[in-house]
Amino acid sequence: MALDPALVGRGYPPSAVYEVGRQKIAEFADAIGEADPVHRDTDAARAAGHPDVIAPPTFAIALTLSAAGVVVEDPDVALDYSRVVHGEQRFTHHRPIRAGDRLVATPTIEAVRSIGGNDLLTTRVDVATEDGEPVCSATSMLVARGTA
C-alpha cells in the first residue's frame, strides 16, 4: 500500500537519552578502520580544539537508526523491514559528537513518495543534547521495494 502523503511533517517524541561513551567512540572508529587519535586520546582531541574525544562523522547513525525505526514501525507507516533498503543518507553537523554527550534524537517524516512500485520514506532525525543544544541532523531515505 502506498504511503499516505499526509504523513509528511509528522513528528515523534524525543528518544530516551543516549550517553556517548568514549569506549563506544573508539569501538566505532576501530570498526571503520579510522586511526586518528582524536577518537581515542583526550590530549590529541584537545590539541585539535575539541573539549574531549570526538566521534567519526557517521557515528550518529548508531543512535539515529533506532530513532528512525520508530517511524518505520508507526502503524500508519508500517513498512515491511525485510523489504527496506537504505537509499540515501545525509548528515548535517553543527559540531562533532563527543564523549560524555547526553543526546536525544527526535524524528520527523520529511517526505514520502511512491515510484515504480516502491515506497520512499525520508525521515530526518534531529540530534540535540538533553539541554537543547543542536548537535546534528541525520536524514535517511529508505526504499521499501515492491510495497507501493
Add this chain to the structure above:
Amino acid sequence: MTAAVRAADVAVGTELPEQTYPVTRADLVRYAGASGDFNPIHWNERVATEVGLPGVIAHGMLTMALAARAVTAWAGDPGALVEYHVRFGRPVVVPDDDAGARVTVRGKVGALGDDGRARVDLTVTSGGEKVLSLARATVQLA
C-alpha cells in the same frame, strides 16, 4: 574544529589523494556490532541470496564511513566535516575469503565558499563499479 588544509591552498578542481580500503566479512561483523545494524544481509549468505542479493553485502553506512575517511584524512580533522550526503547506488558484495572487497575513493573539490568551506565531490567504486552516487562532503577548511 577546523582542518589542517587551508582554504588558500585549495582550488576548485583540487584532487584528494586516492584511497583504497579493503572490506572483509570480519569487518562487516565488527561494523554490525559497533553500529547496532544487525541486518542479516550483512553477514548471512543464505538470507542475502533469499532476498535476491548476489551475496553478503557491506553496510551502506560502512561504505559511507570509509568515503568520509578519505575526506577527513585529506582535511586533517574528522571534526571538519560539516555536511555529508550520499546515495547508495549499488551494493558492495563482500566475498567469503580473506581478501574481501575493495572500496576505492576519489575526490575533487567541486566548490569553494567565501566562508572557507569546500565541497568535495566523491567517486566511490568497488570492482570497477560506482557504489555511491551524488556523494558530496562539505569541509570547513582552516
